[in-house]
Amino acid sequence: MYDFSKMTGAIHDWLSSIMPDLGVIITEWVIIGLIFLAFFALLGLVLVYAERRIAGFFQFRLGPNRVGPFGMFQTVADTVKLLLKELVGTDRADKFLYNLAPFFLIIAALMAMAAIPYGLGLTAYNVNIGLFFMMAISSIGVIGILLAGWASNNKYSMIGALRSGAVIISYELSLGLSSVLAMILLAGTLNMNEIVMSQQAGWWLFRGHIPAIIAFIVFIITGTAETNRVPFDLTEAESELGAGFHAEYSGIKFAFFFLAEFVNMFIISAIAVTVFLGGWLPIHIPYWEGFNNIMDYIPGPIWFMIKTSGVIFLLMWFRWTFPRLRIDQILTLEWKYLLPISLINLILMAFIVMMGWVF
Amino acid sequence: MNAVINYFSEIIGGFKTLLQGMGITGKHFFRAHKEIITQQYPDNRDTLTFEDRYRAQVYMEHDENNEHRCDACQTCEIACPNGSIEIIFDRVVDPETGKKKKVLDKHIYHLGMCTLCNLCVLACPTEAIKMSHEFETAVYDRSELTKALNKPGSKLKES
Numbered sequence: 001m002y003d004f005s006k007m008t009g010a011i012h013d014w015l016s017s018i019m020p021d022l023g024v025i026i027t028e029w030v031i032i033g034l035i036f037l038a039f040f041a042l043l044g045l046v047l048v049y050a051e052r053r054i055a056g057f058f059q060f061r062l063g064p065n066r067v068g069p070f071g072m073f074q075t076v077a078d079t080v081k082l083l084l085k086e087l088v089g090t091d092r093a094d095k096f097l098y099n100l101a102p103f104f105l106i107i108a109a110l111m112a113m114a115a116i117p118y119g120l121g122l123t124a125y126n127v128n129i130g131l132f133f134m135m136a137i138s139s140i141g142v143i144g145i146l147l148a149g150w151a152s153n154n155k156y157s158m159i160g161a162l163r164s165g166a167v168i169i170s171y172e173l174s175l176g177l178s179s180v181l182a183m184i185l186l187a188g189t190l191n192m193n194e195i196v197m198s199q200q201a202g203w204w205l206f207r208g209h210i211p212a213i214i215a216f217i218v219f220i221i222t223g224t225a226e227t228n229r230v231p232f233d234l235t236e237a238e239s240e241l242g243a244g245f246h247a248e249y250s251g252i253k254f255a256f257f258f259l260a261e262f263v264n265m266f267i268i269s270a271i272a273v274t275v276f277l278g279g280w281l282p283i284h285i286p287y288w289e290g291f292n293n294i295m296d297y298i299p300g301p302i303w304f305m306i307k308t309s310g311v312i313f314l315l316m317w318f319r320w321t322f323p324r325l326r327i328d329q330i331l332t333l334e335w336k337y338l339l340p341i342s343l344i345n346l347i348l349m350a351f352i353v354m355m356g357w358v359f
Numbered sequence: 360m361n362a363v364i365n366y367f368s369e370i371i372g373g374f375k376t377l378l379q380g381m382g383i384t385g386k387h388f389f390r391a392h393k394e395i396i397t398q399q400y401p402d403n404r405d406t407l408t409f410e411d412r413y414r415a416q417v418y419m420e421h422d423e424n425n426e427h428r429c430d431a432c433q434t435c436e437i438a439c440p441n442g443s444i445e446i447i448f449d450r451v452v453d454p455e456t457g458k459k460k461k462v463l464d465k466h467i468y469h470l471g472m473c474t475l476c477n478l479c480v481l482a483c484p485t486e487a488i489k490m491s492h493e494f495e496t497a498v499y500d501r502s503e504l505t506k507a508l509n510k511p512g513s514k515l516k517e518s
Contacts (some may be wrong), residue, residue: 056391056397057387057388057391058384058388058391058394059387059394060391060394060395060396060397061396061397062395062397062399154397316386317381317385318381320384321377321380321383321384322377322380337370341370
């Protein structure tokens with residue numbers, strides 16, 4: 001398997017040979033920042049296109065199919081439109097917070113992306129508390145939502161934002177405390193790369209058997225709630241709140257919210273892939289040596305993207321199947337069902353790890 | 360104990376119904392390439408197909424002898440909530456019975472006021488008027504929206 005740290009190391013050595021240490025650090029920061037911004041924008045374009053196209057197929061429609069081959073440039077055209085649109089704000093809005101809110105979401109999403117392992121040696125911020133860092137950063141986004149709702153000076157935005165706060169506070173518990181913690185017990189580390197490497201003998205989803213599968217289901221449900229997607233999208237609930245917290249935003253500020261939603265979906269899928277589905281490791285089937293050798297030649301980032309898009313497709317499938325829940329139903333689901341189940345699951349997992357009943 | 364059983368059976372039942380729903384939409388997704396119902400309108404203008412219940416502007420049926428079935432009873436005019444139908448008729452003495460009888464002169468239809476609600480068609484006792492599939496109704500002048508539904512020189516079909 002190709003180690004990307006050789007490539008990045010060579011770039012680092014070349015840079016250190018032509019400029020002083022401080023210059024090297026700043027140049028590397030700029031390069032990494034630009035790469036991530038480009039990846040971020042590209043991801044947004046691709047995911048919005050995929051979402052609309054897949055939604056079309058679920059409903060026997062076509063989806064966007066006019067601009068470019070198969071309508072691939074539709075989202076590019078939409079982005080240009082959003083960039084050119086007038087920014088209409090509310091009168092008597094809290095202007096500073098109103099303009100600040102979109103950046104909270106965007107920056108939280110961008111920072112969380114830095115800790116994802118895309119391949120061997122391809123992590124921008126390889127820190128020993130990687131998973132904890134991602135959990136912490138990805139829930140900062142809700143501050144942006146709350147700020148947007150509060151600063152808009154609009155009662156519907158406010159209701160939407162507070163609902164989002166309630167959902168995030170409750171679902172963060174099952175997500176972090178129970179389902180991810182159970183997997184950390186298995187892996188024995190918080191470092192994202194080491195979690196991936198610990199799955200070389202097999203994905204944790206299969207090796208951890210029953211408790212791992214329960215943790216995965218809980219993770220997918222809570223992850224959907226964290227990203228405010230259907231069926232937990234009562235933050236924006238079109239039928240009752242207009243567009244919820246981003247009702248008063250237009251043009252590129254609205255595009256930021258929209259983009260952040262899709263990138264958050266990618267981040268949740270990336271965590272799911274890293275923790276449960278073996279990250280960038282190729283698919284191996286026991287006793288099929290030839291097959292496994294061929295799979296090894298496909299580079300890690302491609303495996304990572306394939307697995308992530310599988311999980312993203314699952315989330316989109318949820319979106320076009322399930323009806324939206326009411327706020328009391330959402331909180332009932334969390335406090336009466338998911339939290340007790342995942343706490344018991346955590347104890348079960350600890351017991352299994354202690355007895356060494358892992359494959 | 361009962362409550363515990365209920366709790367878990369609720370969870371299992373919930374998952375079963377969720378998976379059922381996902382099964383249905385999943386089937387839709389994988390059959391979608393065959394069953395797309397979107398009509399790409401300006402491209403397939405010649406082969407456009409309509410559902411039977413599709414309602415566009417009202418028209419009056421004429422047979423090959425240029426005869427229609429409207430006996431100018433004005434039921435449609437009364438039934439129309441917007442007043443978009445006006446019937447202009449003559450009173451002609453029937454030579455056989457000697458009684459005066461309405462004969463349709465012009466069935467005026469204001470498309471600009473019509474909401475395509477179908478009430479006139481339901482009210483018509485002789486099924487003279489129907490909803491057509493003619494939906495391309497854009498014109499350059501408002502006066503073109505007022506039309507006579509009976510063709511010039513047409514007369515009542517003898518039944």
